[in-house]
Amino acid sequence: MKRTLWLGAAIVAVLSGPAHAEEVTLRAASAFGLGTAFAKPFETFVEWLNANGKGVIQIDLVGGPEAVPPFELGNAVSSGVVDMGNVPAAFYTNIIPEGDALKLAKNPIEEQRQNGCYELIDSLHQEKMGVKYLARFGDRIPFHLYLTKPVEGPDLSGLTIRTTPVYQAMFETLGANLVRTAPGDVYTALERGTIDGYGWPIQGVLDLGWHEQTKYRVDPSFYGVEVGVIVNLDTWNGLSDEQRAFLEKAAGELEAMNAESIEINAKEDAAQREAGIEVIEFTGDDRDKWLNTAYDEGWKAIDSINSDFAAKLKPCFG
Ligand code: 173
Known part of the structure; x- marks a missing residue:
């Protein structure tokens, strides 16, 4: 009888979970x-x-x-x-x-x-x-391309750009050579000239000190x-x-x-300009090509990995 009671109590404890967990x-x-x-x-x-x-x-x-x-x-x-x-x-x-x-x-x-x-x-x-x-x-918070050399339009051939998977499909299609690095390696790569630019969001460039090595930012921004x-x-x-x-x-x-x-994006934009980063703004067809490449190539990449997931995500991603 005693044994049964104990067992019952233990089962109740397991099923209900501890009332006050540690x-x-x-x-x-x-x-x-x-x-x-x-x-x-x-x-x-x-x-x-x-x-x-x-x-x-x-x-x-x-x-x-x-x-x-x-x-x-x-x-x-x-x-x-x-x-x-x-x-x-x-x-x-x-x-x-x-x-x-x-x-x-x-x-x-x-x-x-x-x-x-x-x-x-x-x-x-x-x-x-x-x-x-x-x-x-x-x-x-959108992303941008930042550069040490100017570009005329959305043609990145001849440029070596630091990337992560975020920018890979877009920058590759636009002709860039890509080098994948963690954020911690960007400053040194810029300093040594092993990259001509990098993808990064609108926020954080000054926090990381990269403005010292950055001459241009390309607008418009893309993704989130x-x-x-x-x-x-x-x-x-x-x-x-x-x-x-x-x-x-x-x-x-x-x-x-x-x-x-x-609000923070607007402050960072102003701070980048203040720090001497010049904005290269693509307009007209260049702008369309830049943004269309971003989204078309971005979705194409996901579609080729998992078309079922891509199809379900698209309608609920705005
Ligand atoms: O550029 C990057 O390292 C990158 O992909 C990323 C993603 C989210 C926030 C900041 C950077």
Whole structure:
């Protein structure tokens, strides 16, 4: 009788979960250097959780690219070396090649949460990578091409450009030679003249000191930044409802910060001009060719990797 009671109690405990789980600490890393443009919002997210989550959940932010190399961070979260990463999907195309599609969204994340696109992206991450796609930062921040030499139009032949998967299809089609590097290698490559330019968002150039080595920025901008907060799926599933709710609340706070980007973009544009970066503005047919190549080649690349995903994403990406 005693034994049966014990067993019953144990089963009830397992089924209902602990009423008050112990505080858990998740280890996190950022693909971007702490204190720079694409780490700062995540640092605010971590500060929010650590201030509000006492007794429930805490985050130990172990560092930036010096802690985990940026193109390895996806693997590190997937395998559980760290529990959480602040990292663009473009940095883990070795695991989910079609994740690079996230740059192609023309609508903000709050709309994607309404129209089913977020579900699609989260499911892809859970099924193919074993991570929860918790939040997206960056959706109102576009990308540009920056150069040390002028160009006349959307013909990049003869230029060696630093890339990530984000710019690959577009710049390649426009004739550039491409060199893939982590952000941390850009300054030295510019200084040594091994590259004639680089792709990068409108934000962060001055933070990284690259304006010292940059003469031109090409307009118009294209695509939208995606920096995701991803969580190892075993870690996520092992959390209590309360702990998961805390992370989701913090994700909401982080995504709300996206609205501030419009104003920050304008400030960064002004600061770049002030720092002596000259804007080369493509107009008319050149502008059309630039933007059409960006989106046509961008979608073509995703379509050739996973046409089913591309077809589902297109209508809910604005
Ligand atoms: O250029 C890059 O390193 C890149 O792809 C990226 C993606 C998101 C935010 C910042 C940079």
